[in-house]
Amino acid sequence: MAEEKGKAVIQVKDLYKIYRVGDSKVRALNGVDFSIYKGEFCAIVGTSGSGKSTLLNMLAGLEKPTKGEIIIAGEHMETKNENQLVKFRREHIGFIFQSFNLLGTMNALENVALPLTFQGMDKETRLARADKVLNLVNLKKHKKHKPNQMSGGQQQRVGVARALVVNPEIIFADEPTGNLDSNTSEEVMNLMKRVVREQNQTLVMVTHDNHLASFADRIFHIKDGKIIKIEDTRENLKEQVNE
Amino acid sequence: MLIIENLIMAFSSLLSNKMRALLTMLGIIIGIASVIAIMTVGNSISMSVAANMESMGANNITVGLQQKSTEEQVSESGARFEGGTRGRTIREEDLITEEMLEELAVAYQQQIAGISLSVSSGNGTAEKGKLYANVSVTGGNEGYFQLNELTINAGRGLTETDQEKGGKVAVVSDKLVENLYEGNAQSAIGAMVEVSINNRYYTYTIVGVYEYQAEAASFSTDSEEDITTQLYIPLKAAQAQNHSAKGYEQFTVATESGVDTEAFMEQLEHFFDRYYRKNQDYQISAFSMETMLSSMTDMLSTISLAIAVIAGISLLVGGIGVMNIMLVSITERTREIGTRKALGATNGSIRLQFIMEAVVICLSGGFMGILSGIGIGAVLAGVMGYEAKASMAGILAAVSFSVVLGIFFGYYPAEKAARMNPIEALRYE
Numbered sequence: 001m002a003e004e005k006g007k008a009v010i011q012v013k014d015l016y017k018i019y020r021v022g023d024s025k026v027r028a029l030n031g032v033d034f035s036i037y038k039g040e041f042c043a044i045v046g047t048s049g050s051g052k053s054t055l056l057n058m059l060a061g062l063e064k065p066t067k068g069e070i071i072i073a074g075e076h077m078e079t080k081n082e083n084q085l086v087k088f089r090r091e092h093i094g095f096i097f098q099s100f101n102l103l104g105t106m107n108a109l110e111n112v113a114l115p116l117t118f119q120g121m122d123k124e125t126r127l128a129r130a131d132k133v134l135n136l137v138n139l140k141k142h143k144k145h146k147p148n149q150m151s152g153g154q155q156q157r158v159g160v161a162r163a164l165v166v167n168p169e170i171i172f173a174d175e176p177t178g179n180l181d182s183n184t185s186e187e188v189m190n191l192m193k194r195v196v197r198e199q200n201q202t203l204v205m206v207t208h209d210n211h212l213a214s215f216a217d218r219i220f221h222i223k224d225g226k227i228i229k230i231e232d233t234r235e236n237l238k239e240q241v242n243e
Numbered sequence: 244m245l246i247i248e249n250l251i252m253a254f255s256s257l258l259s260n261k262m263r264a265l266l267t268m269l270g271i272i273i274g275i276a277s278v279i280a281i282m283t284v285g286n287s288i289s290m291s292v293a294a295n296m297e298s299m300g301a302n303n304i305t306v307g308l309q310q311k312s313t314e315e316q317v318s319e320s321g322a323r324f325e326g327g328t329r330g331r332t333i334r335e336e337d338l339i340t341e342e343m344l345e346e347l348a349v350a351y352q353q354q355i356a357g358i359s360l361s362v363s364s365g366n367g368t369a370e371k372g373k374l375y376a377n378v379s380v381t382g383g384n385e386g387y388f389q390l391n392e393l394t395i396n397a398g399r400g401l402t403e404t405d406q407e408k409g410g411k412v413a414v415v416s417d418k419l420v421e422n423l424y425e426g427n428a429q430s431a432i433g434a435m436v437e438v439s440i441n442n443r444y445y446t447y448t449i450v451g452v453y454e455y456q457a458e459a460a461s462f463s464t465d466s467e468e469d470i471t472t473q474l475y476i477p478l479k480a481a482q483a484q485n486h487s488a489k490g491y492e493q494f495t496v497a498t499e500s501g502v503d504t505e506a507f508m509e510q511l512e513h514f515f516d517r518y519y520r521k522n523q524d525y526q527i528s529a530f531s532m533e534t535m536l537s538s539m540t541d542m543l544s545t546i547s548l549a550i551a552v553i554a555g556i557s558l559l560v561g562g563i564g565v566m567n568i569m570l571v572s573i574t575e576r577t578r579e580i581g582t583r584k585a586l587g588a589t590n591g592s593i594r595l596q597f598i599m600e601a602v603v604i605c606l607s608g609g610f611m612g613i614l615s616g617i618g619i620g621a622v623l624a625g626v627m628g629y630e631a632k633a634s635m636a637g638i639l640a641a642v643s644f645s646v647v648l649g650i651f652f653g654y655y656p657a658e659k660a661a662r663m664n665p666i667e668a669l670r671y672e
Contacts, residue, residue, distance in 0.1 A: 062585060062666050083589070090587025097669070101582040105255045117248070118587040162586075 008071075009170055009202050010036040010059060015068035017054050017225075028054040029065070030225035036170075036218075041196050041203045043216035048208060051225040053174065056206045060093055060172045061085040073169045090118050094163030096173035096192075100155045102147040102162075108134060109143045112161045119166070133161040136195055153184035160192055164199065171196070173205040177212060189215045249596055253603040256572075267568045268608030270561020271648065274554040275612025275641045276619060281550040282637035283620025285543040287629040292536050302500065302531075303359075303390060304508055306515070307493030308337060309528040337525045338490025343518055350514065354502045357386035359495040362481040366471060367440035369419055376422035377471040378415075378438060380445075382481020390497055393475070397428035398451035401477055405450075409479025413447035416455040416472035428452045438474065445484060447476060504531050558644075561608065562652040569601050569656035580660050581668025594661040601653020602646055609645030613638055 017029040028051045036042050046052040057063040058070060061077050062085075070077040073092055080088060094115075102111045112130035113123075121129075134143055137157040147155055156176060163171045176192065177185035193215055196203045205216060213219045214233060221229040257264045344358055364380035383391070385406055393400060396417055405412050413436065417428070424431040431449050438445050455472050482489065498507060508529040515527035573580070580593060621631035 057666055060585070086584070086587055086589050089585065093587075095582075095585050097582065099578075101578055101669070103579055103582070105252070105259050114583075115586040118583075118589070118592065120245075123248070 007038050008035040009038050009040075009073060010034075010204070011069070011071040012059070013069040013071075015055075015058070015070065016066045017051070017058065017063070018066045027225050029058070032068070032222075032225070032227055034220065034227060034230065036202060036204060038202055039196075039200045041193060041215070041217045042205070042220060043213035043218070044204065044206045044220045044222055045210060045213045046208065046222035050222045052206045052208075052222050055222065056172055056174055056204065059170075059204065060095070061089055090115065091166065092169040094166055094168035094171040096156070096159050096163045096171060096176045098175040098178040100147070100152075100159045100179070102155055102158055104147055107144050107146050108139060108150070108158045108161075111147070111158055112165050115162060115166050130161070130165055133165045134158070136164065136198075137161045137191060151184075152180050153187055156180060156184075156188050157191060160188070160195065164195065164201070168201070170202045170204060173203060175207055176205060177207075177209075185212065245592070245595070246599070249599040250603065252596065253600040256600060257603055257607070263568065264604060264607070267564050267604055268561075268611065270557055270564050271605055271608030271645065272561075272612040272615065274557035274561055275609050275645065276616035277550050277557070278554045279613050279616025279634070279637050279641055280619040280623065281547050282634040283617055283631060284623045284627070284629075285547060286634035286637070287620070287624035287632045288539060288543065288627070289536065290632045291629045292532070292539060302356075302498040302502065302504060304496045304498065304504060304511065304529050304531045305493060306339075306496060306511055306527060306529045308333060308339070308525045311522075311524055311526050333492060333525070335490065337522060338492065339494065339515075339527070340490050343515070344491075344494065347511075347514060351507075351510070354498055354507055354510075356497040356499045357389045358384075359386040359390045359497065360384040360478055360491055361387045362478060362485060362487065362491075364445075364476070364481045364484050365440045367438050369415070369423060369436050369438045369474065371423045371436070374423050376419040377469055378419065378474040379471050380438060380440065380474045380476060380481070380484075382476050382478045382484075384478040386495075386497065387478070388475075390495060393453035394456075396452045396454050398432040398449070400451050400453075401475060405477045406479065409477050409483060411445070411447045411480055412450045412476065414451040414453055414475040415449055416474075417452055418455045418470055418472045419474070420452050436474075447474070504533055508534070558648060562605075562648050565601055565604050565649070566652040566656060568604075569597060569653055570659070572600070573597065573656050573660045577663065577668045577671040580663050581665050581671065584663070584665035585669060590661040593663075594657045597657035597660050598650055598653040601657070602649030605645040605649035605652075606642070609641055609648075612645075613641050616641075 012032055012034050015029050015032040016027070019026045019028055030051075032055065044052045044055060054063065058065050058077075059072070061072075061080065065078050068078070072088075075088065077085070077088070102108075103114065106114070109127055109130050112133055113126040116126040116129060131143065134140065137160050139154060139157050139161065142150055142154055142158075145154075147158070150158070156179075159176070163173075173192070177188050180188060189212060192203065192205075195201070205213075207213055217232070217234055219229075219231040219233065220227050221231070344360075348355055348358060361381055361383040364382060366377070366379045368375045369378050383401075385401075385403060388400060393414065395414070398414075400414055401412065415431070415436065417426075419436075420426055420428050420431045423436070424434070431452060434449050435446050436449055438447065453475075455470075476484075496511070498504060508531060511529045512527055519526045583593060617631075617633045620633070624631040
């Protein structure tokens with residue numbers, strides 16, 4: 001099986017997240033187990049309230065699990081304190097947001113360089129690296145543009161570049177095309193897929209859209225806090241080729 | 244490095260909302276401007292008084308007639324310059340006489356270096372054909388010229404012989420020579436100059452030319468040509484010309500070095516007590532540049548205190564305004580904060596970022612306040628007739644106070660931003 005090849009970047013074991021709402025308990029995640037491997041593009045698909053965003057937040061170290069283990073790049077996330085999590089995010093994780101979340105006062109180049117600022121990198125090196133990554137996402141002409149001078153698709157490409165710039169272990173994307181029209185969505189998806197392949201990056205994307213999920217190598221279907229099905233599109237492809 | 248980058252970032256976010264930033268700064272601008280303005284005025288006055296002290300000498304004591312107050316509430320410093328009276332005019336028997344001065348000089352010969360006496364013969368114009376120059380005719384004794392030393396450019400100053408004779412000789416300014424003799428001092432020496440005062444003509448022989456020096460504390464709207472300069476004549480000549488009684492409303496004593504001015508002033512007043520005890524209207528009061536300065540400083544510090552209170556309130560209100568706008572800005576930028584935290588910004592760096600913004604607002608307001616304060620202060624000092632001198636200490640204090648204000652009022656909003664939960668911040672619409 002594909003899962004036995006390569007090295008697991010993310011291992012999730014028996015993960016629970018229980019929220020208290022008044023007297024009742026809400027099980028946002030109710031026992032989740034899976035692994036994601038280096039170079040994979042995975043999609044977590046589910047309806048709203050299925051627990052997919054909670055799962056992503058926990059993988060990214062933004063939220064702590066009630067029970068269970070999350071091991072990313074060999075490190076246990078659930079035992080880290082807040083400062084350690086911040087440091088971990090800064091060095092190992094890239095984010096792509098639904099509404100891009102670019103800073104309006106900075107141009108594309110500066111926005112991409114922002115995560116490197118937090119690492120304490122000097123300005124010249126930072127901007128040089130940001131410049132290279134912007135070339136990767138085909139934004140050579142828009143480096144000096146502010147977010148409000150760019151289209152949604154261009155803004156999200158800046159977002160992708162910003163996630164790539166720290167050369168992270170994993171990139172998390174939360175509905176990355178949620179604010180884009182369908183044509184632009186396809187473009188951005190293809191771009192993400194291409195860049196992930198070229199850079200041998202691992203990408204975990206959350207979406208409610210089955211069509212967008214089909215761009216991924218593997219699709220995790222989540223419902224009521226449990227993973228109900230894992231699809232491998234590469235095997236489907238092989239099967240189709242074999243037929 | 245981080246601080247500089249934060250500064251640049253803070254400036255660019257400030258510039259992205261100029262109107263709001265300016266309105267926020269207003270309280271701070273007003274507060275700082277009023278403090279700097281009053282400090283500029285105060286500094287200008289004390290600098291100019293200090294300069295006068297230097298030229299007139301700190302050891303000089305001016306002694307003069309002072310109207311007796313019925314309630315005996317005369318200010319100790321006796322900061323009164325003219326013999327002007329309200330109601331009662333000075334009668335001949337009220338004046339300080341030559342005899343009193345002679346006795347004084349004998350009684351305190353250890354302490355007194357010289358007594359300066361002067362009489363004004365009024366303002367007029369020196370004329371030569373169609374040419375004219377404005378003059379103020381002053382008669383002074385030897386002691387007067389010892390205190391007010393003239394720089395003689397040509398000819399000579401007034402001598403002991405001139406004083407004794409009381410002849411009609413004059414020392415004129417180089418400005419007058421420029422106006423009447425085309426600047427040729429040599430042709431002026433020995434010439435007769437005709438001066439018209441209140442439609443009466445007086446003629447003097449010019450014996451010397453002194454270099455005119457603009458006084459620090461004068462504020463004149465006259466053009467260079469119309470400037471009024473002193474024309475000095477011997478004391479006796481002036482007295483004769485005025486038909487004035489042999490008495491003085493005031494005189495100045497130059498003390499020997501090492502004399503305690505403060506104590507000597509009391510001795511002087513005490514000395515004159517016997518002459519004026521029975522005088523119903525007048526007494527003698529002595530004051531020095533030192534006491535004048537201290538009374539002025541007292542007055543200034545009272546005004547400063549009042550302004551400081553107003554400025555303090557203005558700065559407090561301004562500071563609260565800054566805090567308020569920072570809280571608004573943080574709410575508006577919740578997603579930015581969430582993004583930064585998700586991308587690995589520590590609480591500390593978020594806190595620093597927003598404190599920096601508050602500091603930049605306060606500091607910009609502080610700078611604007613300093614500039615407008617200096618401007619207002621200069622205008623005020625000018626109107627009051629002093630040369631404007633900004634107070635460096637005030638400026639430094641204002642700058643550091645702005646920074647402190649920014650940190651103080653920026654801390655709470657910055658802390659609030661730093662403690663935001665990244666997930667909630669990212670979810671914020």
